[in-house]
Amino acid sequence: MIIFSACILISLVLYIYYKVMVVRAKDPLTQEYLNSRSKIFLGSLVTFFGINQYLAYQTRLSLFIGIVFVILGIIQFRYGWKASKHYQREYSKQQSY
Template sequence: MILFPVAILVSFVLYIYYKVMVLRTKDPLTQEYLNSKAKIFLGVFIFVFGINQYLFYETRLSLFIGILFLILGVFQFRLGFKASRHYKNEYAKLRQKSR
């Protein structure tokens, strides 16, 4: 099962990438958009980590902790996805104004 560790690593690297990009950007709208993208990858990281931990240990305690991680991951992903769509629309409005 090399799929889950690879997904964990990729999502964590992308989370760090977007967080660094937030620090490097001065525009508040771009910062919010990049932060929402980081939340998406944080949600994926937590979700996949929860699945991986249950498959690795297969105990009742790891099941409960895994379910908690799944719920937190879905919640984080959903918030990031909604914010990402919102700020993408804000970019479109900003481009229409500038033309």
């Protein structure tokens, strides 16, 4: 239980960090890359939150809500991961010119 709480806290801090870095960045490509990184941590935050809620209450309702949160978190994580890899390649192409 403590492990999931720590993962939730770490994911929240990194999500906020990357969102602040998006605002501070001037280059649109860098903004998109940082935004995709923040989506990775948002997905992990939602996933860990869903697991933690089920473990805390262990009812049928919390199971269904936890499953929805885990599915949405995995989708968000996967989308952020793919976008991050895409923008990372684009950034390396831009640096080579």
